[in-house]
Amino acid sequence: MKIFGRLNTQRRRGQALVEFALIIPLFLLLLVGIFDLGRAVFAYNTLTNAAREGARIAIVNQYEPSIIQRAKDQTAIVELSDPSVAIDFYQVNADGTPDTSTQCALVAVGCLAVVSFEATYFPITPFISNILFKNGVTFEATSVLSVEYSCPLTPTDGVAALNCPKQP
DSSP states (O other): OHHHHHHHHHHHHHHHHHHHHHHHHHHHHHHHHHHHHHHHHHHHHHHHHHHHHHHHHHTTOOOHHHHHHHHHHTTTTSOEEEEEEEEEEEEEOTTSSEEEEEEOSSOOBTBEEEEEEEEEEOOSOHHIIIIIOTTOEEEEEEEEEEOOOOOOSSTTOHHHHHTOSOOO
């Protein structure tokens, strides 16, 4: 009778080990996928913050290299491949949105600064990155703010941009 009870206990242990071996890879993939999703949300949040910071510079100082540098500096903490920044200044529609058909010839108070940021995020999980997102995930963020101060009037001179009295 004791032999039969001992054999039954060994079968239960073997069954639990097989069930564990079948479930643990799926559980680990799910766990790492959750970490990747968290990283992706963090990367997108950082990208939107970078666009906002670029727009904050653009509304008081229209020197493009300083706007691009400020925006890219904000993404240094996240692994994004080659972020690109686009800066445009548009007239305002009656409803307050940018009139994308009319750019501001001379950037002045009342124009809208539109800073668009684009970057590619690559997940770190091999299964997710190689099968689902081979080329990564492209995130785009745009920030639109009204110009508060025009400095410099000709945004080609770096010295004038550095001496601008208004900084965010």
